[in-house]
Each structure stands twice: as structure tokens, then as C-alpha cells.
Amino acid sequence: MNSSETNSPIKDKSEEALTPIQWAEKACEALMFKFEPELLPPDRFHYHQGVFLSGMEKCWQETKNDAYYTYIKRWVDSQILADGSIKTYNTDELDDIQPGVLLFNLLEQTGDERYKKALYTLVSHLKTWPTNPSGGFWHKGRYPNQMWLDGLYMAGPIAAQFGKTFGESEFFDMMTYQAILMEKHTKDPNTGLLYHGWDETKAAAWADPDTGLAPEFWGRAIGWYPVALLEMFEYLPHNHKDKAKLTSILQDLLISLTKYQDADTGLWYQVVDKADQPGNWLENSCTALYAHAIAKAVRLGYLDAMYLPYAWKGYQGVIDTLKFDENGHVVIGQICIGTGIGDYAHYIARPTSENDLHGAGAFILMCVEMSLAQAKI
Numbered sequence: 001m002n003s004s005e006t007n008s009p010i011k012d013k014s015e016e017a018l019t020p021i022q023w024a025e026k027a028c029e030a031l032m033f034k035f036e037p038e039l040l041p042p043d044r045f046h047y048h049q050g051v052f053l054s055g056m057e058k059c060w061q062e063t064k065n066d067a068y069y070t071y072i073k074r075w076v077d078s079q080i081l082a083d084g085s086i087k088t089y090n091t092d093e094l095d096d097i098q099p100g101v102l103l104f105n106l107l108e109q110t111g112d113e114r115y116k117k118a119l120y121t122l123v124s125h126l127k128t129w130p131t132n133p134s135g136g137f138w139h140k141g142r143y144p145n146q147m148w149l150d151g152l153y154m155a156g157p158i159a160a161q162f163g164k165t166f167g168e169s170e171f172f173d174m175m176t177y178q179a180i181l182m183e184k185h186t187k188d189p190n191t192g193l194l195y196h197g198w199d200e201t202k203a204a205a206w207a208d209p210d211t212g213l214a215p216e217f218w219g220r221a222i223g224w225y226p227v228a229l230l231e232m233f234e235y236l237p238h239n240h241k242d243k244a245k246l247t248s249i250l251q252d253l254l255i256s257l258t259k260y261q262d263a264d265t266g267l268w269y270q271v272v273d274k275a276d277q278p279g280n281w282l283e284n285s286c287t288a289l290y291a292h293a294i295a296k297a298v299r300l301g302y303l304d305a306m307y308l309p310y311a312w313k314g315y316q317g318v319i320d321t322l323k324f325d326e327n328g329h330v331v332i333g334q335i336c337i338g339t340g341i342g343d344y345a346h347y348i349a350r351p352t353s354e355n356d357l358h359g360a361g362a363f364i365l366m367c368v369e370m371s372l373a374q375a376k377i
Contacts, residue, residue, distance in 0.1 A: 019371065019374065020315065020366075020367040020368070020370035020371040020374055021059070021062055021063065021367065021368065021371035023319065023330070023363075023367045024055070024059045024062075024363075024364045024367035024368050024371065025059060025063065025065070026329075026330040027055075027330055027332065027360050027363050027364050027367070028055075028056050028059055028068055028364065029329065029330075030329035030330050030331070030332075030355055030360075031052060031056075031355060031357070031360050032067075032071055033327065033329055034329075034355060037071055037074035037075035037078060038075070038078050039052070039075060039357065040357070043079075043087060043088045044088050044089060044096070045079045045086050045087065045088065045089035045096055045099050046089070046095060046096055046098075046099065047095045047096070047098040047099060047153075047154055047358070048338075048357040048358055049075060049099055049357060050098040050099030050100075050101065050102065050361075051098070051153075051357065051358045051361035051362065051365075052357040052358065052360050052361035052364070053071075053072050053075060053076075053099070053102055053361075054101055054102065054361060054365070055360070055361040055362070055363070055364030055365045055368065056068050056071065056072055056364060057069075057072055057102065057105060058364070058365065058368045059364055059367075059368055060072070062368055062371060062372075069109075072102060072106075073106060076099075076102055076103065076106060076115075079099075080103075080114050080115065080118050081114075082114070083114070083117075084113065084114040084115075084116075084117030084118050084121070085117075085118070085121070086118055086121065086122070090140075090141075091125055092130070092138075092140060092141030092142075093139075093140045093141065094137065094139055094140070094150075094151045094154035094155050095140070095150075095154055097122050097123075097125065097126070097154055097155050097158060098153065098154040098155070098157075098158065100118065100119055100122040100123065100158045101157055101158045101161065101231075103115040103116075103118055103119050104119070104161055104165060107119070119158075119162060119166075120166075122158065123158060123159055123162045123168075123171065126155060126159060126171070126174065130144070132145040132146075132147065132199075132200040132201065133145075133200055133201070134181060134185075134200055135177065135181065136178065136181050136182065136185075136198075136200070137151055137155065137178055139151045139197070143204070144201070144203070145199050145200055145201045145203065145204075146197055146198070146199045146204055146341075147181070147182055147185070147186075147197060147198050147199075147200075148196065148197040148221065148341065149182065149186065149194055149195075149196060149197065149221040149222060149224055149225045150220075150221055150224045151178075151182075152175075152178060152179055152182060152224065152225055152228040152229070153224035153225070153227060153228040153231075155175065155178070156175045156178065156179060156228040156229070156231065156232045157228055157231035157232055157235075159171040159174060159175045160172060160175055160231070160232040160234075160235040160236055161231075161234075161235045163235065164235040164236075165235075172236055172237065172240055173242075175232060176232075176236070176240065176241075176242035176243075176246060177242075179225075179228075179229060179232070179242075179246055179249070180242060180245060180246065180249070182194075182198070182225070183225075183249050183253075185198045185200075185212075185213075186198050186213065186214075188217070191217070191256060191273055192252055192253065192255070192256025192259075193217040193222060193253075193256055193257070193260075193272055193273060194217065194221075194222050194225060194253065195213045195214045195215075195216070195217060196214040196216060196217070196218040196221045196222075196341045197213075197214040197221075197341045198211075198212050198213055198214070199212045200212055204341070206341045206342055206343070214341045215342070215343045215344065216271050216274075216342075216343065216344055216347055217271060217272040217273050218270070218271065218272075218339065218341075218347055219268055219269065219270050219271070219272050219283050219285070219286030219287075219336070220283070220285050220286045220289065220336060220339070220358075220362075222253075222257070222272060222286065222290075223285070223286045223288075223289025223290055223293070223362070224289065225253065226250055226253055226254055226289075226290075226293035226297070227289050227292060227293050227365070229246055229249070229250050230250070230293060230296050230297060230300070230302075232246075233246075233247075233300070233302075247302055250297060250302055250303075251297070251302060251303060254290075254293060254294050254297055254303055254307065255303075255307070257272070257290050257294075258294070258307060258310045260272050260273055260275070261290075261310055261313065261314065262275065262282060262317075265282055265317045265320070266287070266313035266314050266315075266316055266317025266318075266320075267282040267283070267284065267287045267314065267317040267318070267321075267334075268282070268283065268286050268287045268290055268314070269281065269282055269283065270282075270283040270286070270336060270347055270348060270350070271344060271347050271348065272286070274344065277344065277348075279345075279348040279349075280348055281334075281348065282317075282334060283334055283335070283336050284318050284321060284332060284333065284334040284335050284359060284362075284363070285335045285336060285356075285358060285359040285362040285363075286336075286362075287314045287317060287318055288314070288315075288318055288359075288362035288363045288365065288366035289362050289365070289366070290310075290311075290314055291310075291311040291312075291314035291315045291318070291366045291369075291370065292311075292362070292365045292366040292369045292370075294307055294308070294310055294311040294314075295308060295311035295312075295315075295366075295369045295370055295372070295373045296369050296372075298311070298373070299369070299372055299373060299376070308373060311369075311370065311373065312370070312373075314366075315366060315367075315370045318332075318363065318366070321333060321334055331354050331355060332354065332355055332356075332359055332360055332363050333352060333353075333354045334352055335352055335353050335354070335356045335358075335359030336350050336351075336352060336353075336359075337350055337351050337352070337353050337356065338358070
């Protein structure tokens with residue numbers, strides 16, 4: 001959608017035959033060409049950059065292409081000052097905590113104490129984060145009492161990795177509580193899907209007056225939740241008291257999502273459960289996150305291998321939408337721009353973008369995970 005007229009569809013069979021990791025590299029190269037490391041939005045430590053560079057870091061781990069590591073480090077070093085302070089970020093938005101996940105690998109590779117100091121600064125904010133009456137994190141300071149699904153991706157993985165890296169076990173309980181509370185109040189028993197958000201006080205304009213729930217199941221928001229859980233599981237103690245509960249939550253959500261995959265394209269819809277409603281459209285970033293999560297859950301033993309074909313079908317569905325620009329760089333389209341909570345009309349009217357940072361990040365995450373799945377065949 002909204003593709004430039006200079007973009008050409010993928011027709012060459014050699015291009016169609018690229019492996020998943022090669023597609024991940026294509027996306028990294030396209031975004032590195034598009035942006036200098038001082039990525040948009042300018043001078044801000046933010047999850048748009050964080051999710052893209054998290055994908056790039058996973059690509060670097062598989063390919064050992066040092067250009068990716070150098071690119072990540074250059075951006076982080078443009079944001080982390082000599083004394084370990086962070087140049088510009090909002091201390092009351094979970095979105096600005098997320099890029100801290102990039103600091104663990106840099107600390108491991110370099111031993112530079114700036115990264116450790118920045119990690120302590122970021123994660124320590126969570127100890128005093130404002131909460132709703134049930135103890136759920138506000139998504140942003142300007143959204144009192146609102147929990148968004150997105151928030152678990154912004155704070156969960158960094159807190160869990162911090163807990164394991166520095167022996168700060170309180171962060172395990174903190175984030176498993178957030179994950180369980182979020183699912184408890186956003187899960188729809190009929191579909192198994194999670195609503196975009198929940199306001200316990202029911203004060204938000206979008207909140208249902210009886211439940212406080214958001215009106216719809218928005219694709220990308222749902223995607224962040226299982227991706228976050230799987231990242232957390234990599235650092236959470238195997239015998240943690242909440243691990244079994246969260247594993248069940250993960251399984252139920254991913255299995256529920258498979259029922260809404262478009263049979264023809266392999267993609268999922270912007271509003272997940274309303275494929276037949278006027279104006280709804282197929283969206284690439286949520287599809288990439290779902291495919292990633294399903295494949296990773298299978299790889300790590302949380303989901304039966306019978307579900308892996310859904311991931312492959314989603315992966316191929318996204319690949320089938322790709323184009324190339326006049327410079328030969330891949331163009332990832334059908335990506336919903338950043339989106340708050342609203343009604344059906346709100347979601348379907350959202351513009352799409354090409355090579356958007358969180359869309360490209362989701363794509364790279366998917367491709368790297370599908371590469372790992374391919375390696376097991």
C-alpha cells in the first residue's frame with residue numbers, strides 16, 4: 001500500500017529464492033542506507049530505533065557481520081554520554097526504556113562502564129513507575145492508569161535480562177506480575193485475543209464504561225506481547241513461580257492467533273478479528289511479529305511443531321509483498337504507522353509507511369527466527 005511508483009515487484013527468481021537470513025540482511029542494508037546512525041526521531045532514545053536495532057543485533061549474532069555491530073554501537077554512543085547519562089529520553093514513557101536492551105551486548109563486548117550505568121538508570125525507573133490501583137504500569141505519564149499491550153515489550157525484556165545479568169531478582173517478579181495482570185484484564189474469552197489496552201479507572205475516552213477495555217484487537221499491539229514473553233523467558237529462571245502460568249498464556253494466545261490468519265495470503269489483518277469488515281486491511285508488521293513468536297515458541301519447546309507452518313505461511317506472505325526501489329534496496333510496505341488506542345474507524349484509517357523502523361525491526365526479527373527454524377529442517 002502507498003508504494004512509490006519507482007518500486008518494482010519482486011520478479012527475479014534468484015531474489016525470490018533468498019534465504020530468511022539474507023532477507024534480514026537486505027532489510028538491515030536498506031535501513032542503513034536510509035538513515036545515518038542518528039536515527040529518527042532525532043536525539044531521542046526511543047523504541048522505534050530500539051526494535052529495529054534489536055532485530056539488527058540478532059542478525060549480527062547469526063551472521064557476525066561487524067557492520068551491523070558497528071552501526072548499533074554508533075547509534076547507542078550518540079545517545080549515551082561520556083558519564084553514562086542518556087542524552088534525551090522521557091523518564092515517564094515505557095517506550096523510552098526499551099532501547100536499553102542494546103546495552104547488554106555492548107557492555108559484554110567492550111566492558112565500558114557507561115553502558116552499565118545507563119542500564120541501572122533506565123531499569124531503576126521501574127521501581128517507582130506510576131501504577132493503576134492494581135499495580136499495573138501506566139504506559140506513559142500522560143495516559144494515567146492505562147496499560148497497553150505494547151508496554152510489556154518496552155519494559156519486560158530489559159528488566160528480565162537486567163535481573164539475570166546483575167543478580168537483581170526483584171525484576172523477575174515485577175515483570176511477570178505485569179504480564180499476568182495485563183493478560184487477565186485484556187483477554188477476550190471468546191476469541192482468545194487481547195484487547196489493545198485497559199484503563200482500570202475507565203476514564204480514558206476509549207475505555208468501555210463497564211470493563212475499561214479498549215474497543216478492538218489491534219494487530220501490532222497483540223504482537224508485542226508474545227514477543228516480549230519469549231524474550232523474558234530467555235532470562236527468567238526456569239523454576240520461577242510464574243513461568244508455568246505465562247507459558248500457558250503464551251500458548252493460548254499464539255494458538256488463538258492462528259485461527260485469524262488469512263488463508264489466501266498468510267497475512268493477518270490490522271484489526272485481527274474483523275477480516276470481513278469494510279476497510280480492514282492486511283498488515284505486515286503484526287504478521288511478522290506473529291510469525292516470529294510462533295516460530296520461536298516452537299524452537300524453544302513452548303509450542304508444538306504442528307504450528308510452525310503458520311509461521312512459514314506468514315513469513316512467505318510478507319515476502320510476497322516486498323518490492324525493490326531504484327537503488328536495489330528492499331522496500332517493506334503495508335506497515336501501520338505508530339498508533340494509539342481507538343475504535344475500528346481509527347485503526348483502519350491509519351496511514352501505512354515503507355521501511356518504517358518498527359516495521360523493519362519486526363521484519364528482521366521474523367527473518368532471523370525463520371532462519372533458525374530453517375536450520376533445524
